[in-house]
Amino acid sequence: MAEVLDVCAALGVPLERTVKTLAFVTPEDRLVLAALPGHARLRYGALARAAGIRRTDLSPAGAGRLARAGMRPGGVCPVSADGGAVVVFDETVGGLGRVHCGSGRPDSSIEIDAAELIAAVPTAATAPIADIPTTAGAGAT
Template sequence: MSRHIEPVSPVAVLTTRGVPFRLHEHSPALTVADLRSGTDFCIERSVKTLAFSTRDDRIVLAAVPGPAKVHYAALAVLVGVRRADLRPSTPEVLAGLGMEPGGISPIPTLSDHDGLVMVFDESVPSLGPIFCGSGSAHQTIEVGADALVGLWKEPLLGVITAPPNRTAP
């Protein structure tokens, strides 16, 4: 029997855990182009998070540096599934995490992480202060990358970015 777990906002998680951060308000941003045109954030100092669902009902959050592309095959190997078993999460799945498209956050919003897998590209912890999703498309969180990774009990770290100048498989 599955139980419903109410998500906690990323801001509440950071506040409760005593992690220093800044919350930035802006017009809704669903893409990197929206961020470039609607904010003055340095994309090179950002971490974008994509959400995937697997056939075995896990949710995979993959966080990579903002300008990078996810290497889907490498992500699948790290998570232990076939590439074909990773599919973009639906808005309904995101809502269950307390998030919306354009605001996917790499901050744990569920107290029970069963079925939730967080994967960081190995470069993320050393990025210093970064901008990341807040759960909402009109807010961005600025936080230390190492503190962000430290919020997770057992995050996976690996090379999940596609090489430059090559399309991710």
């Protein structure tokens, strides 16, 4: 977490104005991307329900699976080259305004309006998949 806060400080961007994307894979090798505010914790069961799968079917996506989707670890983006990916945005993301998110590479990020980010993934679902802390920097997963 300290590393993330250091990057935010260097960019002059509050953690609450970032969108992190967590990548998972199902037993059928389907990519599931969860996009949520940078300071929030993922609710795995809620993500699974929104994606239409069982919680036990979510496994972290490895570097090889991310590479097939055009991404690298540390830079996961909700906009994927994998047309079959299931993308779920937390319901709060659309109201965040201008945000920074992963670009697909760990050495760069994208600054974009959150509503435009969601619109860039027309097949994405929006659901309450995040626990938002009441105080900034209160923890993230």
